[in-house]
Amino acid sequence: MELILWRHAEAEDGVPDSGRELTDKGLKQAKAMAEWLKPRLPKNTRVIVSPTRRTQQTAAALDDDFETVKEIGPGVSAKAILAAAGWPDAKGAVVVVGHQPTLGEVAALLMSGEPESWDMRKGAVWWFSHKTKKGVAETVLRTSISPDMLSS
Numbered sequence: 480m481e482l483i484l485w486r487h488a489e490a491e492d493g494v495p496d497s498g499r500e501l502t503d504k505g506l507k508q509a510k511a512m513a514e515w516l517k518p519r520l521p522k523n524t525r526v527i528v529s530p531t532r533r534t535q536q537t538a539a540a541l542d543d544d545f546e547t548v549k550e551i552g553p554g555v556s557a558k559a560i561l562a563a564a565g566w567p568d569a570k571g572a573v574v575v576v577g578h579q580p581t582l583g584e585v586a587a588l589l590m591s592g593e594p595e596s597w598d599m600r601k602g603a604v605w606w607f608s609h610k611t612k613k614g615v616a617e618t619v620l621r622t623s624i625s626p627d628m629l630s631s
Contacts, residue, residue, distance in 0.1 A: 480570070481521065481607070481608055482567075482573055482606070482609070483524075483575070483605075484586060484607075485574055485575065485577075486576075486577065486601060487501070487505075487531070487577070488505035488509040488537050488601055489501065489601045496553065497530065498531075499533050500532050500533060501536045505533070505537075506536070507626075508601065508602035509540035509541075509602060511626045513540035515629055516604065520572060521571060525546070525574070526544070526576065527545065527551060527576070530548075534577060537576050537602070550563045551575060552578070557584040557587075557588045561585060566609070582599050583598055584596065584597065586607075586620075600626075602626040604623070606623075607621065
């Protein structure tokens, strides 16, 4: 399984939290990351997105064929994100467009076994692979990249 965690791009401040929109910089971040992701994602990648406006806008830069999943909205647990994605047993690839601090906690859980408070930059992607070889499960961080690393 491929699990791609994508934190929403830079958003405006304000309330209600669920209605915050991406800033101009955030729209550029989402577009840059989407352009990087598109040629790398396997066919039939499932894209699941938090119901907030900023995550919906981030995901729309990649594809308009995504699934809104309330179980990955703000304030959920790392385990809820993994369950929604079907980790580690789902077939293929799943992109989760969500929020901090939960996405950082998911990354920490996958890499260390504990849902620590790891920082994930706005608009960044952390890509994990899970395989079982000769009965041994293996989780690998394939890449971690933020939008500022994509600008030339």
